[in-house]
Amino acid sequence: MQSRKIEQRFRIIRMLVAVVIALTIAFGFVCFVSKTPFETMGNFLFGPFLTVRRLGNIVEMTIPLLFTGVSVSIMYSCNQINMASEGGFFLGGVAAAYIAVTFALPYGIHPLLCIIGGGFAGALVCGIPAVLYVKKGVLPVVSSLMMNYVSLYLGLLIINYVIRDAQAGYPCSYQYRDTAILPDLFSKTNVHAGLLIAVMVLILGYLYLYKSQWGYCIRMIGKNPNFAKYSGMNVAGTILGCQLVGGFVAGMGGAVEQLGMYGRFQYQALSNHGFDGVLIAILSHYNPKFVAPAALFLAYIRVGADIMARSSDVPVEIVYIIQAIIIIFVAAERFLEGWKHREIVKASRLELEIKGE
Amino acid sequence: MNMVLQSIFSAEFVYSILRMATPLILAAMAALLTKKAGVMCIAFESIMLFAALGGVVGSAFMHSALLGVLSGIFCGVIVAFIFAYFVLILNANTVLTGLALNTLGSGGTVFALYVICGDKGTSTSLSSLTVPNVSIPLVEKIPLLGSIVSGHNIMTYAALLSVILVYIFINKTALGLRIRSIGENPQAAESVGIKVVRTRFIAIVLAGVLASMGGVYMSMGYLPFFTRDMVAGRGFMAIAAQNLGGGMVVPTMLSAILFGAAEALPNVMQSLRLPAETMQMLPYIVTITALFFVGGTHKGEGKRHKK
Numbered sequence: 001m002q003s004r005k006i007e008q009r010f011r012i013i014r015m016l017v018a019v020v021i022a023l024t025i026a027f028g029f030v031c032f033v034s035k036t037p038f039e040t041m042g043n044f045l046f047g048p049f050l051t052v053r054r055l056g057n058i059v060e061m062t063i064p065l066l067f068t069g070v071s072v073s074i075m076y077s078c079n080q081i082n083m084a085s086e087g088g089f090f091l092g093g094v095a096a097a098y099i100a101v102t103f104a105l106p107y108g109i110h111p112l113l114c115i116i117g118g119g120f121a122g123a124l125v126c127g128i129p130a131v132l133y134v135k136k137g138v139l140p141v142v143s144s145l146m147m148n149y150v151s152l153y154l155g156l157l158i159i160n161y162v163i164r165d166a167q168a169g170y171p172c173s174y175q176y177r178d179t180a181i182l183p184d185l186f187s188k189t190n191v192h193a194g195l196l197i198a199v200m201v202l203i204l205g206y207l208y209l210y211k212s213q214w215g216y217c218i219r220m221i222g223k224n225p226n227f228a229k230y231s232g233m234n235v236a237g238t239i240l241g242c243q244l245v246g247g248f249v250a251g252m253g254g255a256v257e258q259l260g261m262y263g264r265f266q267y268q269a270l271s272n273h274g275f276d277g278v279l280i281a282i283l284s285h286y287n288p289k290f291v292a293p294a295a296l297f298l299a300y301i302r303v304g305a306d307i308m309a310r311s312s313d314v315p316v317e318i319v320y321i322i323q324a325i326i327i328i329f330v331a332a333e334r335f336l337e338g339w340k341h342r343e344i345v346k347a348s349r350l351e352l353e354i355k356g357e
Numbered sequence: 358m359n360m361v362l363q364s365i366f367s368a369e370f371v372y373s374i375l376r377m378a379t380p381l382i383l384a385a386m387a388a389l390l391t392k393k394a395g396v397m398c399i400a401f402e403s404i405m406l407f408a409a410l411g412g413v414v415g416s417a418f419m420h421s422a423l424l425g426v427l428s429g430i431f432c433g434v435i436v437a438f439i440f441a442y443f444v445l446i447l448n449a450n451t452v453l454t455g456l457a458l459n460t461l462g463s464g465g466t467v468f469a470l471y472v473i474c475g476d477k478g479t480s481t482s483l484s485s486l487t488v489p490n491v492s493i494p495l496v497e498k499i500p501l502l503g504s505i506v507s508g509h510n511i512m513t514y515a516a517l518l519s520v521i522l523v524y525i526f527i528n529k530t531a532l533g534l535r536i537r538s539i540g541e542n543p544q545a546a547e548s549v550g551i552k553v554v555r556t557r558f559i560a561i562v563l564a565g566v567l568a569s570m571g572g573v574y575m576s577m578g579y580l581p582f583f584t585r586d587m588v589a590g591r592g593f594m595a596i597a598a599q600n601l602g603g604g605m606v607v608p609t610m611l612s613a614i615l616f617g618a619a620e621a622l623p624n625v626m627q628s629l630r631l632p633a634e635t636m637q638m639l640p641y642i643v644t645i646t647a648l649f650f651v652g653g654t655h656k657g658e659g660k661r662h663k664k
Contacts, residue, residue, distance in 0.1 A: 033472055081452045128645070136652040141399055141452055142600060143648055145593045146641045153638035161632055278456060315471040320464020327457035328439075332447035 003344045010340040015283060017336065018329035019297075022322045029321065033314050040312040047307035048300055054307070056189025060261065061299035062292075063191075064089070066198040067253025068277025069284065069291040070205040075126065075246035076278075077209055077286045078239055079222040082129055084144035085250035086274025087151030088122030090267065092251025093258040094155035095121035097173050097265035100180035100258070101163045110179040115197070115255040122251020123244045125151050130243035134236040140243075152270050159265050173265035182260040192260035201249055205288035208245070218242045250274060279323055282330055298323075364625045368504040373624065375505075375513055378617025380405065380579065380588075382516040383571030384595030385613040386523045387564035389606065392599055393527060394560035395540035399455035400440045401568045402592030403462025408433030408572030410466045410480070413583040414473060417483040422577065425486055429573035430566055436462070437565025441558045459592075467585050480576075480583040487581045488512055488574070512574040519567055524606040536560050568592070590641070597644045601651050612647070619643040 030044075031037040048054050068085050075082045096114040105113060129144040163173040182193040209215040217238045221228040229235050253273065258265060276298055283297070284290030301319055309316040329335055364370055384401050391398040411432030416425025440458055443449040467477055474482045488511050497507035527533040535556050538546040543553050571591070576583040594616050602609025623636030 029468070083456075132645070132649055136649060138600070138648045138652060139397075141397070142593055142597045143645055145590065146597065146644045146648075149590055149641040150638055150645065153634040153641075157632055157634040157638075160634065275456070275460065278453075279460075282453060315468050315477065317464040317468040317471070317477075320460050321468060324457040324461035324464065327460070328443055328449065328454055331453040331457065332443050332449040334446070334448040 003347065006340065006343050006347060010336065010343070011285065014336050015330055018326045021329060022325035025325055026318055026322050029318060030314055034312050036312070040308055040314055043311050044304040044308040048303040052188050054303060056186065056191050057303045058296065058299045059191045059195065060189070061302055062295045063194050063198050063260065064253045064257040064273050065276055065280055065295035065298055066202055066291060067256065068250055068273045069280035069295050070201055070288050071246045071250035071253065072274070072277040072281035073284065073286040073288055073291060074205060074209060074218070074242055074249065076281055077222050078218045078242050079225070080130065080133065080140050080239060080243060082126055082140045082144045082243055082246070083274065083278065084126040084129055084147045085122070085246065085277050086270055086272070087148035088125040088247045088250035089254040089273045090270055091125050091151040091155050092118030092122040092254030093265065093267065094158050095251065096255030096258045097176065098158060098163055100176035101174045104177065105179055107179050110177065111182055111259050114180055114259055115252050118251040118255025119248040120251065122249070122254065123247040126247025126250065127240065127244045130240045134240055148270060148274070156268065163265075165264065168264070171268060175264045176259065180259055181263070182256065190261060194256035194260040197252070197256055201252065202288055202291060205249065205291075209288060214238070214241070250277070279327055282327055368501055370621065370625055371505045372508075373621040374614060374618045375509060376579070377620040378614045379510065379513045379516045380571035380574050380591050381595055381598060381613040381616050382610055383519060383574070384568045384592055385598040385602070385609050386519050386606075387568035387571070388596045388599035389523065389602070389604065389609050390527075390536070390560050390564040390567070392604055393540045394536045394557045395543060396444065396557055396561060397451045398440060398561060398564065399452060399593065399596060400436060400458040401595055402588055402590070403458040404433040404436045404565055404568045405572030405575065405588045405592050406462040406466045406586070407436050408569035409576035409587060410469060410583050412573040413480045413483060413485040413576045416486040416577065420486070422486040422488055425577060426488060426573050429577070430569040433569025433572055434562060434565040437562050437568070441561040445554045445557055463586050470583065470585065478585055483582070485582060486577070488577045510574065510578040512570060512578045515570060519570070520606060520610045523567075527606065532556070532559070568595075571595075594640065594644055597648060601647050603651070615647070616640055616644060
């Protein structure tokens with residue numbers, strides 16, 4: 001028990017060290033680029049907390065990340081490196097846009113249908129790599145990345161040829177009908193009702209992965225597929241099922257983001273939410289319980305970088321550098337391993353001494 | 358339709374296939390090397406991006422295309438080195454490390470581009486040099502064949518040469534044999550005294566050199582400048598090509614050429630007036646379909662233990 005506790009503590013310490021290293025390296029870059037590095041870094045770290053509007057920005061940015069974070073957590077829990085949540089998020093948004101533009105439906109039902117439609121689009125995108133894996137043994141890493149490009153161009157095809165508003169002056173869809181828009185929750189910010197849906201998804205995702213039989217099967221397959229198989233679990237079916245569920249959540253996220261934040265579909269490239277979801281899932285150790293703090297953290301550094309980019313000449317892309325460094329250090333299993341090992345040895349010695357008395 | 362068929366069966370089309378396939382062939386050879394060493398490396402996207410930027414910046418500041426190519430390869434190899442260090446020494450998950458490096462690639466190159474040229478889109482403000490095209494004497498005189506084979510970028514010939522070199526390296530040298538045995542069974546290889554970590558390190562760095570050449574070609578041959586995210590998934594398509602090739606050199610090259618053809622096709626089909634998006638989708642759909650029919654080199658969980 002002791003050593004497991006230490007393991008857990010070290011997981012958190014390693015994460016914090018990773019964040020500190022990433023921020024230090026980022027500071028190095030800032031020093032290199034900016035003439036007033038301390039002020040710039042101050043803007044980056046403390047800027048997001050200064051006004052209500054900026055705090056609102058953090059929450060707005062967190063909402064889609066909650067969806068993709070839960071989505072990736074579900075998909076990765078059974079050890080499937082499926083990156084299609086990026087494409088699922090995008091195509092989910094497109095599907096929602098199509099429904100929001102085309103059909104006339106009453107308030108309440110309209111956004112619901114948009115979100116469900118988006119969910120099915122996402123499930124389709126994430127399901128195809130899973131089918132390829134289960135039927136043909138194709139590793140999902142490559143096929144899902146190809147799916148991302150397919151869903152990007154398929155989505156753009158729909159936006160630019162089916163529901164394009166030719167009068168808008170730039171490539172985008174028609175305006176969403178008023179009935180489909182998710183209302184804002186607080187004044188002064190754009191925090192929309194999608195937050196409530198996101199929290200619901202978070203709770204359901206946790207219950208699904210950690211408190212249900214399906215979740216147990218998924219995690220067992222992720223840890224040891226052979227054991228799962230010989231104890232009679234339906235491995236192929238479970239893998240396919242949880243990729244579909246994960247894709248559905250990603251697609252829902254895309255739909256909610258569209259209906260909550262935009263009046264028309266404006267993306268002309270992938271939005272990167274799916275890849276952010278991967279970072280969040282890694283930080284939260286594939287547990288939806290920790291997805292919220294991880295998503296808030298990512299949104300916070302995003303908003304910070306945005307403020308920094310506006311007030312200085314440091315480009316906003318510095319966030320990706322920070323993100324990459326965090327992932328790589330969290331993934332590095334042997335990083336700080338010696339320290340952890342010594343701690344475990346010390347703890348077990350202590351335990352032995354107590355027993356010896 | 359007739360016009361399309363005519364242009365498909367023309368020398369220019371075959372020429373453009375080779376032009377498109379050059380980075381794919383180089384990166385696919387890199388993917389093959391890492392695959393043989395038993396490492397799942399998906400960081401080629403980032404290696405190629407950094408190499409592409411390094412090549413442009415190097416050639417602009419040192420006023421030499423050759424030095425540009427070398428500095429591009431240097432940048433790419435550094436990324437490969439980081440990958441190898443984290444995966445082999447710090448025992449990081451290969452896919453997550455690759456993913457992190459790819460994030461670093463698309464963000465870091467734009468960051469560097471902005472710092473160097475003050476532009477986040479392209480490097481056109483730098484007067485960078487390109488790798489020249491060469492025509493092969495005598496061969497260029499042969500009708501049809503001459504216009505297909507001759508007049509390519511030097512990097513294209515380097516790509517074709519790399520196929521031969523990789524074939525010889527893997528199948529005929531002692532180091533190649535060691536790499537293959539590690540990929541087959543690392544424990545067995547270690548038990549006869551092969552240093553697994555060191556050999557894998559060498560394989561990844563060599564793969565980094567090959568992939569970097571593909572990246573350099575993107576910004577110094579295919580286009581004369583760097584644009585953000587210009588690799589556009591070619592690093593991943595190369596892995597798919599290696600999958601399709603089943604870990605063999607010549608089939609891997611052929612699949613890379615197939616994907617090159619899928620990328621060259623849109624230019625020919627323009628006269629059909631199809632939406633641009635359908636054409637842009639084509640290479641990726643071809644990849645997925647091909648993966649579906651050939652299947653993975655890694656068998657699914659259900660099949661692995663049947664014997």
